[in-house]
Amino acid sequence: MVDRDELKNKIEVFGRLLLEEMRISYRSKRFYIYLILFLLPPLFMSLWYFIFQYHIDIQTIDLKIFMQGEGAKEDILTERVNIVKGMRGISSGLYMSGLMGLLIAVISSEWVAGERHSGMHNITFSKFMSRSGILLARYIAFLIHSAIFVTIAILWVGVLVLTPLINVGLFFEAFSKTANILLIMIGVTILCILAYTSLATLFSVLSPRPMIAIIMMLIYTMVIVSIVSVIALIFGQQNPALYNLMYLSLSNDGSVVMEHFILGEEFWKSYIIPQDPYVALSVLIAVSVGGLVLACLLLETREFS
Amino acid sequence: MKEAVIKVEGLVKFYGKIRALAGVTFEVEHGTCFGYLGPNGAGKTTTIRILLGLIKQDAGRAFILGEKAGSRKALRRVGYLPERPGFYDHWTLLDYMRYIGTLYGMALREAKRRAEELLEWIKLGDWAYEKIGNLSAGMRQRLAFAQAFINDPDLLILDEPTSNLDPMARIEILDKIKSAVREGRTVLFSSHVLPEVERVSDHIVIIHRGLILAQGRIEDLRRLPNTYSIKTDNPQILVNELKNLSYVKNVSIKDRETLFVEVEDVSRFEGEIARIIAKCGVKLKRFEPVGESLENIYVRIVREGGIPVGGQR
Numbered sequence: 009m010v011d012r013d014e015l016k017n018k019i020e021v022f023g024r025l026l027l028e029e030m031r032i033s034y035r036s037k038r039f040y041i042y043l044i045l046f047l048l049p050p051l052f053m054s055l056w057y058f059i060f061q062y063h064i065d066i067q068t069i070d071l072k073i074f075m076q077g078e079g080a081k082e083d084i085l086t087e088r089v090n091i092v093k094g095m096r097g098i099s100s101g102l103y104m105s106g107l108m109g110l111l112i113a114v115i116s117s118e119w120v121a122g123e124r125h126s127g128m129h130n131i132t133f134s135k136f137m138s139r140s141g142i143l144l145a146r147y148i149a150f151l152i153h154s155a156i157f158v159t160i161a162i163l164w165v166g167v168l169v170l171t172p173l174i175n176v177g178l179f180f181e182a183f184s185k186t187a188n189i190l191l192i193m194i195g196v197t198i199l200c201i202l203a204y205t206s207l208a209t210l211f212s213v214l215s216p217r218p219m220i221a222i223i224m225m226l227i228y229t230m231v232i233v234s235i236v237s238v239i240a241l242i243f244g245q246q247n248p249a250l251y252n253l254m255y256l257s258l259s260n261d262g263s264v265v266m267e268h269f270i271l272g273e274e275f276w277k278s279y280i281i282p283q284d285p286y287v288a289l290s291v292l293i294a295v296s297v298g299g300l301v302l303a304c305l306l307l308e309t310r311e312f313s
Numbered sequence: 314m315k316e317a318v319i320k321v322e323g324l325v326k327f328y329g330k331i332r333a334l335a336g337v338t339f340e341v342e343h344g345t346c347f348g349y350l351g352p353n354g355a356g357k358t359t360t361i362r363i364l365l366g367l368i369k370q371d372a373g374r375a376f377i378l379g380e381k382a383g384s385r386k387a388l389r390r391v392g393y394l395p396e397r398p399g400f401y402d403h404w405t406l407l408d409y410m411r412y413i414g415t416l417y418g419m420a421l422r423e424a425k426r427r428a429e430e431l432l433e434w435i436k437l438g439d440w441a442y443e444k445i446g447n448l449s450a451g452m453r454q455r456l457a458f459a460q461a462f463i464n465d466p467d468l469l470i471l472d473e474p475t476s477n478l479d480p481m482a483r484i485e486i487l488d489k490i491k492s493a494v495r496e497g498r499t500v501l502f503s504s505h506v507l508p509e510v511e512r513v514s515d516h517i518v519i520i521h522r523g524l525i526l527a528q529g530r531i532e533d534l535r536r537l538p539n540t541y542s543i544k545t546d547n548p549q550i551l552v553n554e555l556k557n558l559s560y561v562k563n564v565s566i567k568d569r570e571t572l573f574v575e576v577e578d579v580s581r582f583e584g585e586i587a588r589i590i591a592k593c594g595v596k597l598k599r600f601e602p603v604g605e606s607l608e609n610i611y612v613r614i615v616r617e618g619g620i621p622v623g624g625q626r
Contacts, residue, residue: 021418024415024418024420024421025416027421028411028412028415028421032404032412035401035403035405035408126399126400127395127397127398127399128398128399128400128401130367130395130396130397130398131393131399131413132413132416133367134365134367134393134395135388135416136388136416136464137415137416137418311367311368312367312368313328313367313368
């Protein structure tokens with residue numbers, strides 16, 4: 009039976025470390041590169057949109073209302089909602105890609121492998137806080153930052169697409185109709201980042217040097233994922249169970265899940281591989297939790313000389 | 314007998330087929346500075362890593378502050394300076410100290426206050442907001458030394474604490490270690506810089522190839538070679554007399570008044586020396602065992618292979 013005061017104290021101690029991990033991440037250049045990767049695309053899109061596209065959209069909407077009267081508003085709304093749905097490409101192409109997996113590996117490789125290489129682990133792992141507690145604090149701190157960045161980036165682009173509706177008083181109606189789509193995008197992207205981080209953390213625990221952890225992630229994203237995808241494509245026709253290998257490709261599954269939830273039941277069937285989005289979602293969660301749990305177990309039981 | 318802060322019993326550790334520790338046994342009493350001596354690769358750092366739970370022993374037991382070595386409860390009261398302390402170059406000194414404070418569960422404000430206090434104490438207060446990457450090797454070592462005190466520890470484990478330091482900084486650090494002992498802390502001082510150990514430690518353990526060769530008070534270990542210094546008004550007469558004794562191994566004159574006698578049978582020599590001096594008719598000015606330097610003790614014990622304590626060769 010866990011003592012209540014002891015538990016409260018443990019949560020408090022962990023909370024302090026989490027806050028400190030979050031604060032200390034602002035000292036790292038890699039953190040800002042990560043931030044830029046999230047925020048620069050929406051920023052460029054905004055610039056591009058307001059310079060080249062915004063006026064055209066306004067004129068088109070005005071013209072439609074002028075030609076068709078109030079009845080055009082429904083069409084305009086549907087059109088904008090479809091544009092927001094089309095934004096899923098940004099999430100799956102940029103934030104859920106292997107490139108993001110590599111950047112996450114670069115950051116998380118420092119958490120254990122980097123410390124082992126520099127000797128910092130002699131200090132951090134010989135303290136009152138458990139090794140898995142330290143790793144968990146780093147993981148959660150990174151995830152909180154990522155979740156904030158993802159939310160800002162996706163909401164930003166979502167709002168950007170809807171801005172021409174402000175003049176015709178349809179912005180809030182359109183926003184309420186697209187809010188669930190944006191939430192799904194945010195949720196699946198965060199889940200995918202969580203899975204990448206979990207794998208990258210595991211590689212960091214397994215590697216004596218940060219570069220090896222990054223190479224392991226590179227091998228995973230480039231080689232293993234490609235090989236299993238090819239095997240699934242070639243042999244999956246005869247043996248449907250082999251299709252499941254495709255789920256090891258995190259970015260692919262993430263985008264399939266997103267496609268399914270955003271575009272409805274029919275769309276995913278048009279994919280070459282008939283993946284089940286719910287299984288894909290389960291795989292994402294399993295990788296996220298499993299990778300991290302394994303990393304924590306290894307950290308607690310392995311020797312660090 | 315004071316309470317044992319560190320208790321190690323028959324520690325054995327293998328790295329693959331290489332035996333790093335072969336039944337190491339020793340105890341460190343409360344409020345002492347304990348010198349842990351040995352050449353590179355002797356097993357000093359391996360022992361320390363076992364005590365801190367960084368690695369696990371293959372056999373034997375180890376306790377710190379009455380708790381199992383490596384347990385979180387014990388580590389809360391331990392300050393550790395590793396042989397190769399790591400740093401994040403892009404952190405400031407204050408970040409580093411604060412962060413280590415939170416690893417001990419300290420409140421953020423308390424960790425910051427203590428960090429600032431220690432940086433002043435180690436004369437790095439002006440550098441608190443500088444990046445660690447801008448520090449010299451000696452300053453880094455001082456920072457690493459300071460972090461070991463962040464939790465106000467009862468036990469300090471210092472692995473080569475003076476490496477990379479200039480002579481003045483060495484003296485400063487050694488004085489701080491001495492004052493830590495005066496404050497009631499226990500220190501395990503691992504080093505192969507013998508004059509430094511001699512300066513701060515009262516007890517030592519000599520480890521070689523994973524075996525404890527000797528342990529005890531430095532004063533006690535000094536007597537091992539059975540050499541005595543005798544100051545008299547006529548040493549030559551005494552030399553002639555001593556040379557005839559079967560249990561006297563070597564006699565040499567140091568200066569006009571002093572001679573050194575190395576004996577094989579201490580008790581016999583100490584029992585008969587008064588009679589011999591009286592027989593020679595010389596005036597005795599001083600008689601004492603020779604204060605062998607720690608360096609000599611160490612070299613002799615390691616060369617001879619020593620008498621393994623609590624282990625097998």
